[in-house]
Amino acid sequence: MTDTVTIHVGGSAGHDPYDVLIGRQLLGELGKSIGTKAKRVAVIHPEALTATADVIREDLLGEGYEAIVLQVPNAEDAKSVEVAAYCWSVLGQTGFTRSDVIVGLGGGATTDLAGFVAATWLRGVRWISMPTTLLGMVDAAVGGKTGINIAEGKNMVGAFHPPIGVLADLATLETVPKHDYVSGLAEVIKAGFIADPVILDLIEADPEGATTPAGPHTLELIRRAIQVKADVVSGDLKEAGRREILNYGHTLGHAIERNERYKWRHGAAISIGMVFAAELGRLAGRLDDATADRHRTVLASVGLPLTYRADAWPKLLDAMRIDKKSRGDLLRFVVLDGLGKTSILEGPDPSLLVAAYTEVSR
Ligand SMILES: NC(=O)c1ccc[n+]([C@@H]2O[C@H](COP(=O)([O-])OP(=O)(O)OC[C@H]3O[C@@H](n4cnc5c(N)ncnc54)[C@H](O)[C@@H]3O)[C@@H](O)[C@H]2O)c1
Ligand SMILES: O=C(O)C(=O)C[C@@H](O)[C@H](O)[C@H](O)COP(=O)(O)O
Numbered sequence: 001m002t003d004t005v006t007i008h009v010g011g012s013a014g015h016d017p018y019d020v021l022i023g024r025q026l027l028g029e030l031g032k033s034i035g036t037k038a039k040r041v042a043v044i045h046p047e048a049l050t051a052t053a054d055v056i057r058e059d060l061l062g063e064g065y066e067a068i069v070l071q072v073p074n075a076e077d078a079k080s081v082e083v084a085a086y087c088w089s090v091l092g093q094t095g096f097t098r099s100d101v102i103v104g105l106g107g108g109a110t111t112d113l114a115g116f117v118a119a120t121w122l123r124g125v126r127w128i129s130m131p132t133t134l135l136g137m138v139d140a141a142v143g144g145k146t147g148i149n150i151a152e153g154k155n156m157v158g159a160f161h162p163p164i165g166v167l168a169d170l171a172t173l174e175t176v177p178k179h180d181y182v183s184g185l186a187e188v189i190k191a192g193f194i195a196d197p198v199i200l201d202l203i204e205a206d207p208e209g210a211t212t213p214a215g216p217h218t219l220e221l222i223r224r225a226i227q228v229k230a231d232v233v234s235g236d237l238k239e240a241g242r243r244e245i246l247n248y249g250h251t252l253g254h255a256i257e258r259n260e261r262y263k264w265r266h267g268a269a270i271s272i273g274m275v276f277a278a279e280l281g282r283l284a285g286r287l288d289d290a291t292a293d294r295h296r297t298v299l300a301s302v303g304l305p306l307t308y309r310a311d312a313w314p315k316l317l318d319a320m321r322i323d324k325k326s327r328g329d330l331l332r333f334v335v336l337d338g339l340g341k342t343s344i345l346e347g348p349d350p351s352l353l354v355a356a357y358t359e360v361s362r
């Protein structure tokens, strides 16, 4: 049995600090995190986790809470205004008050939705994140970005609303489909390039092992990636500055997700987005060849995609214009000046963008 690892996330912008617990058999921790003020607990979960949600419900009932479960669609289909509206209706019908607590149980799509419902219900109620995918644990569950997608763009409607606690039970990873697990590695690798290169060394030492929760470095990879995220969001919850580095690879990545009508896995799109960002850095004269090339080798070594359709460029460029980092007509990209050295490339020449896209297109 693994000992529980605790990572502290500092409070900022009027929000309280909280802990991320990583371990096994963390179910018992849920009651402690909810506390005695709450009467009702709503567990929002995807179809894939119906059985787990039922176990949690029974447990909460046993602890004296009025527990309800809200099943939502798997994956990105949950991140819609219709699904949020369904959740609001259920909360209304059950008399959910400001002292009650929402639990988001699932991957990043579910926790983004659950956090958004918590942020908007009665203008904000407390919520706990229980991530059950690699991506959810290392990125989505931490930091309080919540939201839903619209046809015009990814996560375009949302709020900064941090959870009061995060419970990452490693046992849940055992049932995650392989391609979803690998998708999560894109965010782990992102953390490696922007802040903690030891992550890259660990993956390169055993890429096959990195693609399974049974791999030798799973806990260390998760712990390191969460630490990167916790350090960044503790100082800049609302993305006024440094937090933008967590968006490495996301400007093109989100455009690809929109172009695929949110049927692609997030990590797959971000993988291509990071290769593009590396090429931008290289072509702008900021990033050395070895680090730019390393993106391709490490991402490919775990089976993540590196290229996208050449003919999609005009649509992707259009989508990138409403990226949240844009200011007016100015496109802004997170790039690297070296390993772990991030900077912002503002308003790059259109020819530079085309040249970088040529390097990732097929
Ligand atoms: N808020 C943030 O800071 C942040 C950070 C990164 C990513 N995200 C968002 O996270 C989402 C991607 O998250 P994801 O990769 O976890 O995908 P996901 O939530 O879509 O989950 C992938 C699939 O696995 C299923 N699943 C979840 N847990 C399972 C388990 N334990 N066993 C079996 N099946 C399981 C889900 O139902 C879904 O079908 C995107 O919407 C992305 O925008 C948010
Ligand atoms: O936490 C952040 O900040 C991030 O940018 C992390 C990203 O991995 C994540 O995909 C996030 O949801 C992107 O947010 P967005 O504001 O660009 O939609």
Ligand SMILES: [Zn+2]
Residues within 6 Å of the ligand: 139, 187, 250, 266, 270
């Ligand atoms: Zn992401």
